Amino acid sequence: MTSTDLTDFPALVANLDLETKVRLLTGATSFTLHGEDSIGLAPMAFSDGPTGVRGLKFTGGEQVALFPNATLLASAWSEDTAHEVGEMLAQEAQRQQIHVVLGPTINLHRSPLGGRLFEAYSEDPLLTGRLAAAYVKGLQGQGIGACLKHLVANESETLRNYMNSVVSEEALREVYLLPFEIAVDDANPWSIMAAYNDVNGVPATEQDHVNNEVVKGEWGWDGLLMSDWFATKTSAPAALGGLDLVMPGPDGPWGAALVADVEAGAVPESVIDEHVCRLLRLAERVGALGGPDAHRVWPTDSWAPDAPARREQLRRLATDGMVVLRNKGGALPLTAASATSGTVALIGRHAVETVCMGGGSAQVNPPYQVSIAQGLRAAIGDRLTVVDGVEVRERPLPAAPDSISDPVTGAPGMQVEHLDADGVVMLSEHVDGADVTTGFDETPPRPTEQLRLRARLAKGGRVRLGALGTGRWRVSLDGADLGGADLVAGGADPGEGMFKPPHWTADVDAAPGALVEAVLTILRTEPQPGPDGKLSTLSHVLASGMGVKSLVVAPVPAPTDEVIEAAVAAARDAETAVVVVGLTPEQETEGTDKSTLALPGDQDRLVSAVAAAAARTVVVLNAATPVLMPWAEDVDAILVVGLPGQEGGHAVADALLGLREPAGRLVTSWPAADGAAPAWVVEPTDLQLEYTDGVFIGYRGFHAGHAEPPAHWLGAGDGYGSWEYESAELTGTDTGVTVRVTVRNTSDRESREVVQAYFQPDEADQPVRLVGWGTATVPAGGHADVEVTTDARLWRRWDTAAGTWGAPLSGGELLVARGLGDIRSRLPLA
Incomplete structure (x- = not known):
């Protein structure tokens, strides 16, 4: 996967002193990187992007297009769709001058309880990998960097910053790394994000085996490996373990600590140089290297999100x-x-x-x-x-924008004041919605110690008023105190304050135009060790009172x-x-x-x-x-x-x-x-x-009898057509097994069919696996020939004893199906 570089990156790095090099390897802000004029490096901007390019603010940013979620887009089983989505996200990024979109999410749907499955494509590694590759091509074809996430075995959220995913090497290679491998092979993403969790006892941000030996070594990938936000736990071990960039900034575990590690000989300076070269390669690819004349020119005619x-x-x-x-x-x-x-x-x-x-x-x-x-x-x-x-x-939900209005401007939304420790108002701003973030992407000159959220009610009657978010709250209506509480997040994850905020509410009678005021005092505490017993960056984040704070205005149910x-x-x-x-x-x-x-x-x-x-x-x-x-x-x-x-x-x-x-x-x-x-x-x-299911993830385990049959299989869905499979035959095995299937639409309307091919090996310890699919849109009563070329990477078997891929699987049969609950043909394989 190594590309031909246009620039002599080592020569540029040689112009930098150690402190400057290390400074470049931690973010400048929550979503931006440092520039360095002496080598023509411009600052770069990153944005979350699973369902839209949010921009540089976690809340209260500019309006952007909201896309269908990843599982819905993936349910089209269409690489063309994934490619189009990548192009659309690139346009959204260009409009906001974003260099890298943090997506796609390609962790697998291992347990249906996973809270973040909606961001990821599928339980199947082939479907996930091929859709991810198409997405990356669409995005990077427009000069915007993609970022595969989260490397690796990050299939659940509970205690994600501290838990250890215990995965066999066989399952890691054949299942959980496979989507990343496919995307790297087929699309060469310019960046990858290391996960929060440990993998087999080693933090993902320190994974010499996965990061250095497999991804950068065996696969020959030449992109930038960044941390998930606040995921990096150490200085030297992370730098030696393949991590190139710590996010977010400006603080983190590197900085002076990493400089000291290099000066003490714990980290060779050549390792730092390699990290900076990868950073500069990303910058060149996204148009942020080479001086002002070489930097990208952002378009001025991009579509608005509501065009x-x-x-x-x-x-x-x-x-x-x-x-x-x-x-x-x-x-x-x-x-x-x-x-x-x-x-x-x-x-x-x-x-x-x-x-x-x-x-x-x-x-x-x-x-x-x-x-x-x-x-x-x-x-x-x-x-x-x-x-x-x-x-x-x-x-409760935060107030809908049209349910409140700013008492100063009259526009939908609320007025927010940020006060410092002396009670001085540092910033007074209109916010379109009912959310504001503290401790993450604020703009006041000093830390916010108190917030005042003020809004007038669009409607009267019996209403539920209150607040969401950690801290000491007092809520009033037209100057009369309604009450309040000290709200504390319920878990050890700093995400609790952002994504699962505690709340306080009161049900009251209110007149239209009544003024609601919620005053929040930030509660800061001493950093405490996490469940792993370590006092890490996350401990300081938790102690800072970081989180989303919201005004609640809602009807009483x-x-x-x-x-x-x-x-x-x-x-x-x-x-x-x-x-x-x-x-x-x-x-x-x-x-x-x-x-x-x-x-x-x-x-x-x-x-x-x-x-x-x-x-x-x-x-x-x-x-x-x-x-x-x-x-x-x-x-x-x-x-x-x-x-x-x-x-x-x-x-x-x-x-x-x-x-x-x-x-x-x-x-x-x-x-x-x-x-x-x-x-x-x-x-x-x-x-x-x-990970006790090993390689028998999802439908593979169901098919092997490891659980009672599902209510609905992967690949199930009827559309508005009905289908007969008139024939199925193998047509070639030179570069992989290919099957041609003739399908007839027996309904009275045009319909689209998805023909799926599954390989069932003879070996009892090997699961069935999706190896390819093809689609056809067929008029009412018509027929079509669908050719499915299977992916040879699904015929591999990891040999744990030898530490390499063994001989490809042979024999067994190819199942032509509409999901494994509706198998239409079984074709023996030699």
Whole structure:
């Protein structure tokens, strides 16, 4: 993978003294790097990017496009889609002058409880790797760097900064490193991010075996390896273990400590030079090296995040990944004719407050988010009745921008004042939403010791007022004190304060225009050792009071029985009841894992009640990852819509009405019950998490009988067509096994099929594995020949004793399938 460099990087590095070199290897701010004029190095800017290019601020930044989430995009099983998404993200980055987008996330869906699965593509390493490679090509083809994350075995969030993933070398090579290897081989990403966790007893940021021996050595990768934010725990061990860049800055474990390590002989200066060369190579690739004349010129005519063309792209991409899991009697699509001649009752909290993105670093500030109620109303007008659903959240939401206004400017949002230790207002600013961050990307000249959040209520009545975030809060209404509390994060992860903030609320009667004020005093403590007993950078982060602080303004929820009675009445009076249920950013978020696959709240009870009353019931699942559906056999149709981005409501309406086919296929197997999966546990024991499923991840373990069969297999999904597989034959083995499959669309409408090929080796200790797929869009009654060329990397077997790849697997059979629950042909292999 080594490229031909245009610049003599060692010669540039030779012009720098040790302190300067080390300074370049830690970020300048939360999301920027230092420049160095003496060698023509410009500062570089990074941005989180799983579902949009957020920019340089964690909260309160400029408005950017909100994309469908990764599992929804991956459900299209389309490298063309992944490439297009990469190009779109590059355009978003260019508009904001961002050099590197921190994505794609290519950890695997090992346990369905993983909180961050919505950011990652799939449980399958081949599907993940090929989509990642296409994404990287789309992004870097526009001169914006990609960053594969998180290297490696980072499949859960619980105690992620301290836990140790215990993984066999066989599973590491054949499963968890494979997506990274495929992306490196096929697309040469310019950067990779090292994870928070330890791997087999060694921190990912210090992994000489993975980072140096495998990635930089065996694979010959020449890019930059950066840390996840606050992940670096040491100076010399991390520098020697292959880490090139510590993020964020300006503080961290390197700096003076690393200079001292070099001067003491603990780290050869040549190691520092190699790290800086990789940094300069990244800079050259993204147009930040060579002096002002050589630096990239940023475009001035980029699309706005709400431009009509961007809206169309996001709407189309979201619909293409939606998955039809059940369609009894052709309940879907609700054709435009029937939808306008009959009535539809749209029911559920997710219908009116559609969850369009997950929590954590994947969050962005979009220009708008279309709910399913808004999208379906726009499509079928007054034939639609909308009924709210049961409560779905444990924590209250921050105030919606249109529910509050700035008492100074009158604009939607709030007024925020940052005060120092002497009570001096250092900064007074308007914030579009109801969130502000402290201790991370602030701009005041001195540390913020107190915040004042002030807003006027757009509506009156019975309301829930309060605050989210760590610290000492007092909340008042028109000057009258309502109360407050000292709120403390509940876990050892610094992400708790950012992604799972504690809250305090009070239910009160308020008049329109009433002034709400929430005053926060930052609570700073002495750094304490983490669960691993070490006093690390994370200990100082936790002690600083860092986190997101939010103003809460929300309606007081109605009683559950009353809500369900209203839903049943609406369903009984309509031709079709569409019930929207799902998960929230409390379950699908960075920093925490789920404890169950059950839908939160009384959503199952709501669906069952509606299904018993309605003539026809369609369930829309607003969730990115598997859920339990005890009512599945009682409803007519199930449509999985993921976290569909800013155009979500319009995209769902297109799918329900058949204006565009939801032709997606599942990217993860859905267990039939809690615990019924090859891997389930995400909470480490004594900080150890054993990857006991080995190479039998997900569908591989289900197929081998390591758990009861799933409710739905990887690759399942019906779209709006029906298919016969008329023939399947092997057509070549010179460069890999190839199969040609003839498929016929037996439905009365055009449809897209995804033909999947799985290899089942003869060896009992070897799992079945996806080795390739192909797609075809076929008119009603038509047929197509689909050729699937399999990937030779899936025929390899790691020889642990020899420490190398053994002879390729042979024999067995090739399974042609629509997911392993629907095998259409078995072809013996010689």
